Amino acid sequence: MKKWGTIMIAVTIIGGMGIGFFLVNLFLPDLPVGTIYAGIGGSIAGIGIVMGIGKMRQRRKKNNVPEVDERTWMNIKNFYAISLYFVLIGSMLLVCILFTIGMKTIEVGALAIYLLLIFMLLAVGTTVVRRR
Amino acid sequence: MNVTNRIKEIRLEKGISQVKMAEDLQITRQTINAIENHKYNPSLELALKLIKYFGVGIDDLFKLEED
Numbered sequence: 001m002k003k004w005g006t007i008m009i010a011v012t013i014i015g016g017m018g019i020g021f022f023l024v025n026l027f028l029p030d031l032p033v034g035t036i037y038a039g040i041g042g043s044i045a046g047i048g049i050v051m052g053i054g055k056m057r058q059r060r061k062k063n064n065v066p067e068v069d070e071r072t073w074m075n076i077k078n079f080y081a082i083s084l085y086f087v088l089i090g091s092m093l094l095v096c097i098l099f100t101i102g103m104k105t106i107e108v109g110a111l112a113i114y115l116l117l118i119f120m121l122l123a124v125g126t127t128v129v130r131r132r
Numbered sequence: 133m134n135v136t137n138r139i140k141e142i143r144l145e146k147g148i149s150q151v152k153m154a155e156d157l158q159i160t161r162q163t164i165n166a167i168e169n170h171k172y173n174p175s176l177e178l179a180l181k182l183i184k185y186f187g188v189g190i191d192d193l194f195k196l197e198e199d
Contacts, residue, residue, distance in 0.1 A: 063151055063154075063155055064155045065151060065154040065155055065159075065160060065161060066154075066158050066159065066160060067160070068160070069158070069159040069160050069163050070159070070163075070174075070175050070177075070178060071159075071160070071162070071163040071166060071172055072160065072163075132162065
C-alpha cells in the first residue's frame, strides 16, 4: 500500500507538470521546447532521487519503529499553525515597509522568489519538527 | 492540574526497552521519552494502548495531580 502511495504521488506530480507544460505551450507557444523538457527531466530526476533516498533509509533501518506518530503529527500541526501567523503578519509587514519606502509595484519574479523561500523554510521547518 | 505517569517505573520493572516498546506500540522512541518525562500527555487511544500493553489499571499508570 505504501509503495503504491509513493508511485501515485510520483505519477500525479509528473502528470500535473505535464498538464502545466501543455497549458503553457498552448497559451505561450514561443516557449522553447528545451526548457519544457529540462523541467520535466529535472522533476523526474528529483522524484527519483527522493524515492531512492527513501528506499536506502528503509533498507538501513534496523528496527520496526515508525518514523512518525501522533505526537509528530501534533508537532507538525502546531508548527503550521504558528508559521501561518508568521507568514501572514510577516508578509503584511513587508508590504507595509515596501509601501512606506515608496514602492508602488512588485515584480512577479520577486514574488515568486519570496514564495519559493517561504516554501523552502516551511519544508526545512517541517523536517526539523518531525525529528523532534 | 498536571498528569503524571509511572510508565518508566513499570517499563523498567518489566525489563522492557524503549525501542521494544516503540516497536510493539508503533510509536517513536522520542514519544516514549516525552511521555516518561511528563513533557507530553498521550492521546486517549495511546493511553488505552499503554494500559493494555502493561496490563495495569488506569490509576496505576496515570495520576492527576491537583494544584
